[in-house]
Amino acid sequence: MTPNRPTLVVEGLRTHFFTKAGVLKAVDDVSFAVSRGRVLGLVGESGSGKTVTGFSLIGLVDPPGRVVGGSVLFKGEELVGAPEQRLRALRGNRVAMIFQDPMMTLNPVLRIDTQMIEAVQAHDPKVDRETARARARDALGRVGIPSPDERLKAYPHQFSGGMRQRVAIAIALLNHPDLVIADEPTTALDVTIQGQILYEVQKLCRDTGAALIWITHDLSVIAGLADEVCVMYAGRVVESGSVGDVLDRPLHPYTVGLIGSVPSRNRRGQKLAQIPGMTPSLLNLAPGCPFRARCARADQACAEPPPETRPVPGRTLRCFHPQSAHPGTGRAA
Amino acid sequence: MTQPSPILELRDVTKRFVRPLDLAAKIANLFGAGLKSETVHAVDHVSLGVSDGEVVGLVGESGCGKSTLGRIVAGIHRPTTGERLWRGTAIDALPPSEQRAVELKVQMIFQDPMSSLNPRLRVSDIVGEAPVVHGVVPAAERDAYVGELLQRVGLDAAFRRRYPHQFSGGQRARIGIARALAVKPEFLVCDEAVAALDVSIQAQVLNLFMDLRRDLGLTYLFISHDLGVVEHLSDRVIIMYLGRFVEIAPTEELFRAPNHPYTKALLAEVPRLDARKRDFAPVKGEIPSPLNPPPGCHFHPRCPRATARCRAEVPALKEIAPGRWAACHLNDAR
Numbered sequence: 001m002t003p004n005r006p007t008l009v010v011e012g013l014r015t016h017f018f019t020k021a022g023v024l025k026a027v028d029d030v031s032f033a034v035s036r037g038r039v040l041g042l043v044g045e046s047g048s049g050k051t052v053t054g055f056s057l058i059g060l061v062d063p064p065g066r067v068v069g070g071s072v073l074f075k076g077e078e079l080v081g082a083p084e085q086r087l088r089a090l091r092g093n094r095v096a097m098i099f100q101d102p103m104m105t106l107n108p109v110l111r112i113d114t115q116m117i118e119a120v121q122a123h124d125p126k127v128d129r130e131t132a133r134a135r136a137r138d139a140l141g142r143v144g145i146p147s148p149d150e151r152l153k154a155y156p157h158q159f160s161g162g163m164r165q166r167v168a169i170a171i172a173l174l175n176h177p178d179l180v181i182a183d184e185p186t187t188a189l190d191v192t193i194q195g196q197i198l199y200e201v202q203k204l205c206r207d208t209g210a211a212l213i214w215i216t217h218d219l220s221v222i223a224g225l226a227d228e229v230c231v232m233y234a235g236r237v238v239e240s241g242s243v244g245d246v247l248d249r250p251l252h253p254y255t256v257g258l259i260g261s262v263p264s265r266n267r268r269g270q271k272l273a274q275i276p277g278m279t280p281s282l283l284n285l286a287p288g289c290p291f292r293a294r295c296a297r298a299d300q301a302c303a304e305p306p307p308e309t310r311p312v313p314g315r316t317l318r319c320f321h322p323q324s325a326h327p328g329t330g331r332a333a
Numbered sequence: 334m335t336q337p338s339p340i341l342e343l344r345d346v347t348k349r350f351v352r353p354l355d356l357a358a359k360i361a362n363l364f365g366a367g368l369k370s371e372t373v374h375a376v377d378h379v380s381l382g383v384s385d386g387e388v389v390g391l392v393g394e395s396g397c398g399k400s401t402l403g404r405i406v407a408g409i410h411r412p413t414t415g416e417r418l419w420r421g422t423a424i425d426a427l428p429p430s431e432q433r434a435v436e437l438k439v440q441m442i443f444q445d446p447m448s449s450l451n452p453r454l455r456v457s458d459i460v461g462e463a464p465v466v467h468g469v470v471p472a473a474e475r476d477a478y479v480g481e482l483l484q485r486v487g488l489d490a491a492f493r494r495r496y497p498h499q500f501s502g503g504q505r506a507r508i509g510i511a512r513a514l515a516v517k518p519e520f521l522v523c524d525e526a527v528a529a530l531d532v533s534i535q536a537q538v539l540n541l542f543m544d545l546r547r548d549l550g551l552t553y554l555f556i557s558h559d560l561g562v563v564e565h566l567s568d569r570v571i572i573m574y575l576g577r578f579v580e581i582a583p584t585e586e587l588f589r590a591p592n593h594p595y596t597k598a599l600l601a602e603v604p605r606l607d608a609r610k611r612d613f614a615p616v617k618g619e620i621p622s623p624l625n626p627p628p629g630c631h632f633h634p635r636c637p638r639a640t641a642r643c644r645a646e647v648p649a650l651k652e653i654a655p656g657r658w659a660a661c662h663l664n665d666a667r
Contacts, residue, residue: 045531046502160619161395190394191558192616195602199613217531220561220604224613244609261536263565264606268584271543272536272565278501279531 005076006033007179007211008057013070013080015049015056022284026052026065028235031308031316034179034211034228039202041226041243042215043258047279049235050215054181057213058095059087075178093123096172100184102164105171106156112136112167113152119174139170143200162193169200176208183215198225219262223247231255234280234290237308241315251311251322253295289319297321338421339382340552341406341439341520346415348376348401373623375401376412377576383520388546388553390567390584392560392599394620398576400524403556407441407522437467440513444525446505450497456483456508457493464515482511487541503534510541514549522554527562539566560603564588572596575623575631578650581658592659595632630662638663 015027026049034040044050055061057072059079072079074095079087091097099105107115116136120127127135133152140148143166156164165185172180182201186194202225205212214226222229223243230240231252239252250256260273277294289306292298299321306318350373358368375398383389393399404410405417408424417424419435427435443449450459461479464470470478480490486507497505506526513521523542527535539562545551557563563570563584570587572580572595580593591597598616618635621627630648633639642662650660 045533162619190620191560191599191602192394193619194604195613195616198604202613218604219532220606220608223606224604224608247606258532259606261532262606263536263539263561268565269543271540274536274540275533278503278534 006035007075008213009033009071009073010057011071011073013053013056013072014068015052015061015065016068017065019064019283024282025235025285026282027056029070029308030230030232030235030237031070032228032230032237032240034213036178036211037205037209038228039205039212039214039226041222041229042213042232043217043219043222043229044232045217045279047234047282048232049282050232051183053232054097054183054213054215057181058091058097059084060097089123092119092172093175094177095179095181096175096177098165098168098172098180098182098185100187102161102168103156105168106164108156110155111152112140112154112156116152116171116174119171123175135174136170139174140167142173142204143167143170144196145170162189162196165189165197166200169197169204173204173208173210177210179211179213180205181213181215184217186221187216187218194221201225219247219258231258234285235282236290236318237316238291238318239316241312245312245315251315251317252319253297253321253323254291256323257294339418340385340420341383342418342421343379343381343406343412344416344418346376346379346381346402346405346412346417347374348398348405348410349374349413371624374576374626375623376405378415379576379578381571381578383552383554386546386550386552387569388555388567390563390570391554391556391573392558392563392570393573394558396575396620396623397573398623399556399573402573403441403522403524403554406554407439408436409441437516438518439520439522440516440518441522441524442509442513442526444528446502446509446529447497449509450505452497454496455493456495456497459497459508460493460512460515463512467516469516478515479511482515485514486511487537501534502530503537506530506534506538507541510538510545514545518551520552520554522556524556525558526555528557528559535562542566560599561605572599575620575626577631577660578658579632579660581650583656586657592653592657592664593632593661594636594638594663598635630660
């Protein structure tokens with residue numbers, strides 16, 4: 001455990017979408033914490049609520065969605081219900097976000113330098129243009145963009161996908177944030193480019209001490225990058241703990257199934273352990289464990305929602321019938 | 334090694350895409366602008382043989398020409414130069430009717446299950462149209478045939494009255510597979526067929542591919558950027574870089590002892606479940622533009638061991654061990 005106070009503590013966060021068809025509980029009682037210089041992986045499939053969780057942290061949820069409960073403590077400051085002005089001051093300054101599609105983050109009609117200088121001056125108007133430009137150039141250099149001076153004058157469409165994502169990361173890190181929320185930033189990239197981005201991000205977190213939340217569907221990226229991991233299913237964290245614990249000794253049947261679904265070495269040509277069925281619709285989800293329809297271990301007890309338990313120090317779990325914890329369970333069919 | 338005669342063979346195939354000069358450029362040239370038409374060498378002198386029942390994985394980054402090659406194999410693109418052979422006979426030399434019969438034997442499964450299904454047709458039309466047109470089943474038996482196919486790919490036969498938007502991503506992928514199977518192919522080209530799917534759904538579809546291979550004796554060309562998926566399914570893996578094959582090897586050997594520097598770099602970058610908190614040490618640079626590829630070995634600007642020879646001379650694909658091929662000058666030095 002880290003001695004210092006965590007940079008971000010999330011307790012019982014709930015974000016619901018009030019649609020015409022009913023209430024959609026996209027995030028339902030999610031808790032986690034992340035400390036300085038640490039990497040938290042938020043893993044889940046499409047529709048598990050991982051992205052909405054990231055958006056909820058910094059008040060980016062649009063109507064009909066609303067954060068209806070819980071608390072988000074950023075360095076001791078409550079962000080749920082904080083005035084928009086305050087959130088605006090934090091976003092892009094103390095808390096930065098990197099999105100999946102860098103084309104969405106960058107303005108296509110402005111040059112890179114315009115956008116970067118704007119990002120610096122928006123949070124500190126006292127900085128003059130030349131200093132801001134110098135900071136932008138340094139930031140581009142840090143994320144591994146060759147000849148940053150010339151590249152500052154380019155437009156986003158003149159960059160390749162990997163380079164664009166680097167620019168987005170450079171902008172996110174311009175003001176030396178304490179917390180970076182990265183939402184699937186490497187999903188659209190090639191393997192070697194993904195490796196480059198992971199390398200830069202890892203180095204920057206180590207050097208600047210920023211806490212990082214890495215949202216992804218890819219367990220293998222998490223395995224190499226994160227310290228802790230939260231596995232999300234249908235808006236809830238079903239299991240969390242250190243990466244080694246969760247991936248080597250998974251307890252929740254969903255985590256076990258997810259790990260079994262990843263093609264890996266030594267099992268070539270064998271059938272993958274598949275989870276039957278698909279992710280349930282979050283609209284009017286039946287009470288009880290949301291995974292029970294796909295779970296081989298489900299019984300009557302699962303009609304009640306499983307509470308969050310702490311089977312081992314440092315781990316949480318929401319399941320009545322966890323996989324017995326012995327090495328290699330993740331490989332069982 | 335005595336290879337059984339390949340079911341499908343490409344001989345020295347090249348595909349170039351040329352963008353001719355438009356009117357404005359031609360007029361500009363009259364005034365001495367010196368503009369040239371742009372040529373992309375998508376596939377550059379590639380030969381490939383796939384044996385009956387084999388699964389060949391084709392791996393490469395975006396822009397390396399793997400999809401173009403897949404489309405040439407499936408008969409969607411004609412190669413600019415080179416030949417395509419089906420069980421030993423050149424397809425282009427056949428009379429048109431036989432040519433069509435051969436091309437029915439090779440079917441393609443596309444990446445995006447939404448954009449490859451017509452949103453305004455019911456599943457029974459999407460899957461059932463081709464087999465009726467090609468005389469695989471009489472029109473009267475179409476409905477029953479579609480139902481059978483849907484069950485084969487793990488869907489309910491009653492789904493045939495529905496439209497594509499009424500299905501989830503995984504189910505749409507299954508419809509795409511059912512459509513390809515409808516004309517009784519022997520060879521499937523899967524172009525990133527599972528890339529858009531969630532991990533648990535991807536596992537279901539990969540299992541389906543393995544079942545189909547076992548039950549129907551299908552041969553696959555499996556195109557993917559995901560080395561984990563390719564490793565799981567394939568017997569043999571081809572690594573492609575900027576239009577050329579750089580390494581061909583049986584899957585196990587390729588993953589145990591990669592030969593080409595690019596293959597080594599790719600394997601080092603693959604995120605793995607069993608790797609913990611590792612240091613990422615990426616290859617530098619990006620895949621160069623195929624409009625203006627570097628001379629010599631295409632990989633030399635990014636290669637840590639490039640020499641003067643790599644910058645000047647194109648390395649030939651040579652057999653370095655039985656069944657293993659690589660295109661790298663470093664192999665000559667040994």
